[in-house]
Amino acid sequence: xxxxxxxxxxxxxxxxxxxxxxxxxxxxxxxxxxxxxxxxxxxxxxxxxxxxxxxxxxxxxxxxxxxxxxxxxxxxxxxxxxxxxxxxxxxxxxxxxxxxxxxxxxxxxxxxxxxxxxxxxxxxxxxxxxxxxxxxxxxxxxxxxxxxxxxxxxxxxxxxxxxxxxxxxxxxxxxxxxxxxxxxxxxxxxxxxxxxxxxxxxxxxxxxxxxxxxxxxxxxxxxxxxxxxxxxxxxxxxxxxxxxxxxxxxxxxxxxxxxxxxxxxxxxxxxxxxxxxxxxxxxxxxx
Amino acid sequence: xxxxxxxxxxxxxxxxxxxxxxxxxxxxxxxxxxxxxxxxxxxxxxxxxxxxxxxxxxxxxxxxxxxxxxxxxxxxxxxxxxxxxxxxxxxxxxxxxxxxxxxxxxxxxxxxxxxxxxxxxxxxxxxxxxxxxxxxxxxxxxxxxxxxxxxxxxxxxxxxxxxxxxxxxxxxxxxxxxxxxxxxxxxxxxxxxxxxxxxxxxxxxxxxxxxxxxxxxxxxxxxxxxxxxxxxxxxxxxxxxxxxxxxxxxxxxxxxxxxxxxxxxxxxxxxxxxxxxxxxxxxxxxxxxxxxxxxxxxxxxxxxxxxxxxxxxxxxxxxxxxxxxxxxxxxxxxxxxxxxxxxxxxxxxxx
Numbered sequence: 001x002x003x004x005x006x007x008x009x010x011x012x013x014x015x016x017x018x019x020x021x022x023x024x025x026x027x028x029x030x031x032x033x034x035x036x037x038x039x040x041x042x043x044x045x046x047x048x049x050x051x052x053x054x055x056x057x058x059x060x061x062x063x064x065x066x067x068x069x070x071x072x073x074x075x076x077x078x079x080x081x082x083x084x085x086x087x088x089x090x091x092x093x094x095x096x097x098x099x100x101x102x103x104x105x106x107x108x109x110x111x112x113x114x115x116x117x118x119x120x121x122x123x124x125x126x127x128x129x130x131x132x133x134x135x136x137x138x139x140x141x142x143x144x145x146x147x148x149x150x151x152x153x154x155x156x157x158x159x160x161x162x163x164x165x166x167x168x169x170x171x172x173x174x175x176x177x178x179x180x181x182x183x184x185x186x187x188x189x190x191x192x193x194x195x196x197x198x199x200x201x202x203x204x205x206x207x208x209x210x211x212x213x214x215x216x217x218x219x220x221x222x223x224x225x226x227x228x229x230x231x232x233x234x235x236x237x238x239x240x241x242x243x244x245x246x247x248x249x250x251x252x253x254x255x256x257x258x259x260x261x262x263x264x265x266x267x268x269x270x271x272x273x274x275x276x277x278x279x280x281x282x283x284x285x286x287x
Numbered sequence: 288x289x290x291x292x293x294x295x296x297x298x299x300x301x302x303x304x305x306x307x308x309x310x311x312x313x314x315x316x317x318x319x320x321x322x323x324x325x326x327x328x329x330x331x332x333x334x335x336x337x338x339x340x341x342x343x344x345x346x347x348x349x350x351x352x353x354x355x356x357x358x359x360x361x362x363x364x365x366x367x368x369x370x371x372x373x374x375x376x377x378x379x380x381x382x383x384x385x386x387x388x389x390x391x392x393x394x395x396x397x398x399x400x401x402x403x404x405x406x407x408x409x410x411x412x413x414x415x416x417x418x419x420x421x422x423x424x425x426x427x428x429x430x431x432x433x434x435x436x437x438x439x440x441x442x443x444x445x446x447x448x449x450x451x452x453x454x455x456x457x458x459x460x461x462x463x464x465x466x467x468x469x470x471x472x473x474x475x476x477x478x479x480x481x482x483x484x485x486x487x488x489x490x491x492x493x494x495x496x497x498x499x500x501x502x503x504x505x506x507x508x509x510x511x512x513x514x515x516x517x518x519x520x521x522x523x524x525x526x527x528x529x530x531x532x533x534x535x536x537x538x539x540x541x542x543x544x545x546x547x548x549x550x551x552x553x554x555x556x557x558x559x560x561x562x563x564x565x566x567x568x569x570x571x572x573x574x575x576x577x578x579x580x581x582x583x584x585x586x587x588x589x590x591x592x593x594x595x596x597x598x599x600x601x602x603x604x605x606x607x608x609x610x611x612x613x614x615x616x617x618x619x620x621x622x623x624x625x626x627x628x629x630x631x632x633x634x635x636x637x638x
Contacts, residue, residue, distance in 0.1 A: 068608040068609050080608045080609075082604070082608075082609055082610060083609055084478065085478050085479050085482045086482060086487070086609060086610055086612075088323050088604055088610055089346050089490055090322055090323040090324045090342050090346050090347070090601070091323050091324060091604070093324075093338060093341055093342050093346060094323075094324040094338060094342060096338055105476075105479060110489045110490050110491075111489065111490055113490075114345075114346070114490035117345075117492075118341055118345050118346070119341075211471065212471070212472075212473055213473055214473045216470060
């Protein structure tokens with residue numbers, strides 16, 4: 001009885017992953033639900049990065065609702081429609097948007113499908129990588145009729161990347177650990193946003209062998225690996241001092257990110273990269 | 288074991304069930320009338336194209352129906368299991384259902400199965416498509432109950448206790464496995480897992496609701512049909528056998544019905560606690576332990592309780608800017624209620 005059930009489960013999982021291709025990191029932006037003709041005038045965003053994109057394109061006046069995680073002063077007065085895993089269908093529908101921008105995830109599948117079924121055009125924008133972010137910028141630009149601005153934003157990001165990569169070639173390679181939290185020690189692993197930017201900045205991500213994009217890292221391994229630089233991207237300092245005083249980590253140069261641009265898969269990416277470069281190579285001018 | 292309340296007359300059962308039905312309908316009416324957004328009823332009913340009508344008919348109504356279906360299943364199963372296991376602390380999840388379902392859903396979420404990006408084309412297709420977490424939760428729930436029952440077989444005299452203990456151990460094991468998966472998951476996935484585990488009423492398509500309603504109608508029907516036998520079985524297996532009840536078969540049927548009912552509920556809504564524990568208890572305190580009355584009343588009461596708790600969850604959006612999962616609300620309401628009931632009785636609970 002049990003083996004049969006186990007094989008059933010396995011079959012189900014395999015069926016799903018092969019049919020679905022478990023969360024493809026390179027999924028292109030795509031529409032769900034009806035496509036509205038004419039100019040988009042009422043936009044709801046379900047993630048701060050997507051809000052940033054709309055504002056950066058100069059389309060702030062089209063926004064009518066944002067997620068509860070949005071802290072930008074420019075949207076302080078807008079109604080909130082819930083979070084990443086729990087957007088409220090009712091709140092979104094009531095705003096009568098002609099476009100909803102969504103970062104897709106397993107948690108928000110149902111509500112987002114429901115919106116599309118009820119006649120709200122939804123644009124799904126995966127944001128796993130830098131490439132995803134550029135594609136999302138272009139897709140949002142296309143949808144909002146701000147193609148030029150979106151193009152300018154993505155070109156700027158690409159130009160900054162190229163410039164930083166070029167500059168990094170002439171500089172010593174730093175071995176870097178980038179931490180998002182200290183208790184537990186959560187770091188930027190392979191496939192994370194910061195991992196890509198670290199490579200752009202000519203650094204070796206010492207946690208590149210982590211099990212996932214944002215692994216809980218072994219403190220022992222961090223001590224043994226002796227990074228040259230530890231980048232503190234944590235928003236709370238709980239447990240930082242303990243980690244900082246450990247042998248192998250106490251000799252590293254500890255730097256703090258000046259802003260959270262590094263963590264945002266949005267238009268601030270270029271600035272995040274410049275900031276990271278500045279942290280790793282203090283005093284070096286890239287122009 | 289209290290004996291008063293046995294032999295409740297059929298007319299009293301019918302009368303109380305009608306009263307329960309009226310209450311449930313009232314709860315349902317409240318739930319579709321109020322919510323996150325204020326809507327005008329005249330617009331919702333008079334102008335089918337208006338936003339208010341869309342919110343009323345397509346967002347609120349299906350959700351309230353889901354609450355009715357799931358609440359009824361959980362509470363009826365809880366009442367049946369409390370009688371069957373002769374343990375007033377039994378709840379629908381006690382036989383490993385919660386652990387199995389949560390493990391299945393957590394696996395699905397951790398692997399990122401079924402995200403919006405993978406929606407099949409032709410959204411308006413009539414056939415409903417179960418999501419990865421729902422399907423794995425259903426399989427996990429069903430599988431774990433079968434496992435728990437198989438593992439605790441051969442303890443016929445102590446069967447209820449063996450099954451209970453095995454269920455508790457299995458749930459503990461599953462919860463450890465879930466914690467392990469959570470540790471290995473990305474933070475963004477973690478949020479999704481936590482949200483699912485807390486239990487929430489989501490947005491299901493009509494076909495899915497139809498399937499769920501059918502499943503609960505059949506399983507609750509079986510529970511009601513066998514509730515007379517269940518009354519006799521609470522006397523103990525030997526006495527029930529002497530009175531002509533096929534004990535083993537009835538127990539198997541009821542375990543199967545409750546498991547299917549709970550698995551169907553959990554698959555759609557995650558782990559909504561307390562409904563299956565509190566509602567049968569309150570009703571037992573009020574009307575005595577006759578299962579012929581308790582099972583249908585619990586179904587109605589559970590439906591009303593969950594629909595109202597969900598209404599509370601949706602209305603609190605205005606204060607929190609986010610909707611707390613309904614499982615949180617049922618526990619916050621149910622926990623204190625349960626303690627108060629225990630305190631008032633001051634003795635062991637009758638079963």
